[in-house]
Amino acid sequence: MASAGTVAEYSDYIIYADESGDPNPASVDANYPVFVLNFCVFRKDEYARSVLPTVTAFKFEHFGHDDVVLHEQDIHRGKAPFDFGQDSQRKKSFRDELNDRVAGFDFGVIATIIEKSRLSQQVVSEPYELALRICMEQVYAFLESHGQENSITHIVLEGRGRKEDADLLRAFQRIADGYNDLGKVMPGFELVFANKSSNSIGLQIADYTAYSIGRNYVSPARPNLVWETLVKPKMFNAATVFPASM
Secondary structure, X not given: OOOXXXXXXXXXXXXXXXXXXXXXXXXXXXXXXXXXXXXXXXXHHHHHHHHHHHHHHHHHHHHOOXXXXXXXXXXXXXXXXXXXXXXXXXXXXXXXXXXXHHHOOOEEEEEEEEEHHHHHHOOOOOHHHHHHHHHHHHHHHHHHXXXXXXOEEEEEEEOXXXXXXXXXXXXXXXXXXXXOOXXXXXXXXXXXXXXXXXXXXXXXXXXXXXXXXXXXXXXXXXXXXXXXXXXXXXXXXXXXXXXXXX
């Protein structure tokens, strides 16, 4: 965690994080046996200048107001307000335009994939904490390369409940205090829990991209427009997979 005396300023970057799949290691879906944690890394100036006004204008254009939350599952399933009166062409046009808009933004993606079906061979009880540690290590290395490692960088994610958030905060503090494979204290990171009713555009982009990462890993031959045109070009590195393949 950041502390007075070690951090002088806010960093140039902000991170929005979201997950895909169930982090419970005992619950394995044969059709989607993975847990994915996705970090979307934005420069704040780009986020304020381009992302916010573009997505807001997009919502006004399609819904007449900006209170709509762009939830990937609802969009994929055509759930209201994304049903568009069952007009299939309008639904496709909406999805294609949303994909094009987000693809045009300048941001990076860091992701960890936990293959839960293989965890029985490992001493791992908390896939979320493991994925968080790996993502934090990678984004710390990125910030360090840009001279931003000691500035305050917020990691924003959706709150999951009082107990879950408290457990995750403790895990986050352990990682930031040096319990990581880099062996480094990460003084600049601060965790922000957004309310589930939050209309955070950054969180909506993280949600929109997370599932495509897991789906590409599970079914690489299956068509995956979001992965191919949007996420893949923005990956800092290949997604880290745990356990690693032998």
